[in-house]
Amino acid sequence: MRLATWNVNSVGARAPRVREWLEESQPDVLCLQELKCPAEAFPAEITDGLPYEVAAHGEGRWNGVAILSKVGLDDVVRGFEGQPGYAPPPGDPDSVLVTVEQAPVVEARAIGATCGGVRVWSVYVPNGRALDSPHYGYKLEWLAALRRALEAEVRSAGAFVIAGDFNVARTDADVWDPGAFTGSTHVSEPERSAVSALEELGLTDVVPRALKHGTPFTYWDYRAGMFHKNEGMRIDLVLVSERVVAGLKDAYVDREARKGKAPSDHAPVVIDFDL
């Protein structure tokens, strides 16, 4: 089975690139993040004439996740139990974390489905913005809540995958210059611990091969030629259960998809495994 994850930074703007990539790479399952559109606006031309089913969970302007599968798409779940909500108070330029009971808005950041015998989650973890921002606490709580929600499922499922944009660089080797991230989100100890806690449920972070430079980065900022200088980060992760690890054949970052006309700022991470 071939499974991939890709933050496409607008599935509308990226529709031709996503379709082209599906045809070339032929994944059995593709997890998408940052759709930036409602589920009903998911572009049909991405899969027209191709053997994929689509389950999307989106909202108007930001966020949005989807799972595309050609090996079945069953038991679709949008969001997870206890997922924290986030609401900007009227007139407040910043926002505050609210409890799930109070939450008027639960963002479209997680979708689960069973595909060909594998339980799959596509997740888009909140950015965090800054260490002193309320969004940072929201990010940590979001990851903690994800762990609580999926614990039983991870332990009972045979083949299980959580893939997506985690917005966390797990080690200093996962950013091009650790010094550039002093005092920033994505590299802080609490963020790294929150991902490790998820992994401790019995999952393995599949570190992909880099096809160039020896650094398996998955994201490069659009600005200042950072892709061409390989100033990137590994923040898109594929966490898999033991059953998947046992059948793992290959894993790589498809940096070719970061090139060319109108690319996403992320590249797909692809894993190949037998069950």
Add this chain to the structure above:
DNA sequence: ATGGCTCTGTCACAGAGA
């Protein structure tokens, strides 16, 4: 040098991304 680019919603920008 805290910028650089790109996206959406809306129509010249603001907000977000990481």
